[in-house]
Amino acid sequence: MLCGAAAPAWAVPSFARQTGMACAACHTVFPELTHFGRVFKANGYVLDNLQQVQAVGSKREELLELAKTPALSIMAQVSYTSLKTRVPDVSNSAANAAGLTQNGTAGFPQQLSLFYAGKIAPHFGAFAQLTYANDSGTIGIDNTDLRFANMIILPHKQSLIYGISLNNNPTVQDLWNTTPAFGFPYAASNANVSPLAGTEIDGTLAQDVAGLSAYAFWNESLYLEAGIYRSAKQGQTNVLTGQAGPLDGSASNVIEGGAPYWRAAYEHDWGAHNLEVGIYGAEFKLQPGAGTPLQGPDNRFNDVAEDIQYQYVGEDHIFSVEGTRIHEKMNLTASALGGTNATDDLTTDRLWATYYYRRQFGGTVGWFSTTGSADPGLYPAQATLADGVTPCNCGVVTSANGSPDTRGYVGEVNYLPWLNVKLSLQYTHYTKFNGGDTNYDGFGRNASDNDTLYLLLWFAY
C-alpha cells in the first residue's frame, strides 16, 4: 500500500542513434512522446537506419539482423532536495524523535542507468533498464518492456500494428504519458516525504511483476490491449530451498494467479494537434504474505482509470495537457483480520499542463489529489521505521485521523541547453497530507512542511 518512490521515465539516445532521427521526432521534450514516438513504440522499437550484420536463409528468410552499433545508452540524474521543514532524526533513538535531520540532500547520482533500447531482431525490440539508485545503493532491474510487433496495411491505406509486450510494470508499455509509469512528474526527488496512499496500478507493483499483454493499434488511432500480470520478485528466495522460488510466505503482496490488465484508447490527430481519451485498469488479488502462508483470504484491488491527453506540437511552441483519474476499490479480506476495514476505496487524480518554447525553455504545472475512505489500519497513526518493524513516536509518515487524503501542486521550470540535457527546478506544495492540512500526524507537522524543492540535472547519451 505504501507509495514507493515515484517511478521516473526516460528518453533514450540509442533510439536516436538507431533511427538517425533527432529526439524531436519522438519527443516533444523527453520523456513526453509525440505521435511519431507512440507509433515507434507500438512498432516494437525496431525502426532502424543503421548498417546491419545479416544472415538470410535459402528462402530469403531473415535469420539475423544485428545493428553494427548496439542500442546502448547511459542516463544520469544528479539532484538536490530541500524540504520546507526538516524531519526528526531517529537514528540514535528509535523510540522517540531525538533531533533533526540535515536538510538539503545531494543525490550524486540520484540515479544512474544503463539502457538497451532498440532493435534485437527484425520484429523484436526492447526498452530495458538497469539502474543504480542512491537510496538502495545497489544496481537493480528497472523498467523493462520487451516487444514483438508487426504491421500490416489494410484496405483504404490504414495501418494495423499488433504485438505483444513482456514487461515488469503495469502501464510501462503504454503509448501515452497519461498513465502512471511515464506520467508527470517525469522525475521526482527520492529524498522527500511520500504520502501513505497510492493505488496498485500507480507504480506500487513496478519491477515487482511480470506481465504479458497483447495489443493492437489501428490506423494510429484506436488502441486496445489486454494482458496478465504475475508476481516476479527480485531479491526473494524460498526459505526452504534457498532458490528464487517457489514464492513462499516470506514474500509480501504476492499476486494470486494472474492479474488481468486492460486498456483502450483513441487518439485523433488534426494539424499539429492531437487528442487522446482512454480507459485502463487491472484487478489484483494479493496474498499479504510477510510471515503468513500464501493461501486463504486475500486482498483484492480493482483499479479502473480514465485518462486524457491533448498536445499541440508546433515549430516554436509546444503545449500539452494530460490527466488521469484512478479509482480503486479494495476488498481487504486478509488485512481485515489484522485490523483494517473490510473494504476501502481510493481515488487519485492528476492533471498537468506543459509548455515549451523551441524545446528549450519550458515548464509544467500540475495538480494532484488522492482521496479515499479513512482506515487507521492502512494509514496508521503510529510510525514504523524503514525496517518495517521498529515502532517510532515520530509522526511524519503517519496519519493522525487514518485518512489517505493528500493534495497539492507541482510546478517546475526547465531549461534544455541541448535536447538530451535538462535542468529542472521543481517545487511541490502540499495543501493536505495523509488526511490533514495542519498537524496531520498528531506530532505537530503540517502538510506544507513536506513541501519539496528539487533541483535536477538530467541527461542521457
Added chain:
Amino acid sequence: MSSIDRFVARLAPLMTAAGALAFVLAVSPVHAQEDAAAVAQQAEDTAIGVCGTCHGPDGNSTNPMFPRLAGQHAGYLVRQLKAFKEETRGDPYAIAYMWGMASGLSDETIDALAQYYARQKAGFGKSHDPATIARGREIFEHGLPSQGVPACALCHGPDALGNDQFPRLAGQHAEYILKQLASFQSNMRKIAVMHGVAQNLRTPEMQAVADYLESLP
C-alpha cells in the same frame, strides 16, 4: 538492402492482397517484373505505414510541419530523397528527421516512393483572407520587379503545379513554405535561385505567397 527496405520487406508479404501478390511474384521465375512489383508494393507499404505517420497515408499530411507530398512530381521527390540521403539538403527538419529516414533507402525504393506520391491525388488546400491571397497571387504571377523578385510562376507554373524540375506548390502548407523560404534565405537549404528570391522578400510578402499557394487546389 537498406534498413527501411528491410523493414518494409517484412511487411510486404503480409495481408494485403497486393502484398500477397508481390510475395507470390517474388518467388516466381520472372525476376525483372517480380522485383519491380515487389519494390513498388514495398514502397507503398512504407509510404503508408512509415512515412505516413507524418506525411499522411496518401501524402496529404494534415500537420503543417510536414509537407504534403501527394501529387508532387516524382523527379523532384527523387532529388530530395537523395539529397537527404547524401546529407546535402540542410534545412533543420531535413537534418533532424529526413537524413536519418532516408539514409538507408536504395535507389529503387526512392524511385518507387516518388512514384507512389506522384500518383496520389493532392487534397484540398486551405482558404485564407482574400486580400492576402490577392497580394500573394500578384507576387506569384508577376514577382516584385522593384525588389528584384521574379515571378514564381515562371518556374513553378501558372497554377503552381510545377514539373519534374520545379516542385508543385499548389495546396502546400503555408507554414511549410514559409519555413523553406526562411531556409533558402539563411542558405541552410542551399539553392542559389531561391536564395536570391528569398533574400529579397519581406516576411509579409512571404506570408502572402504562402497563403495564396495553400489556398490553391
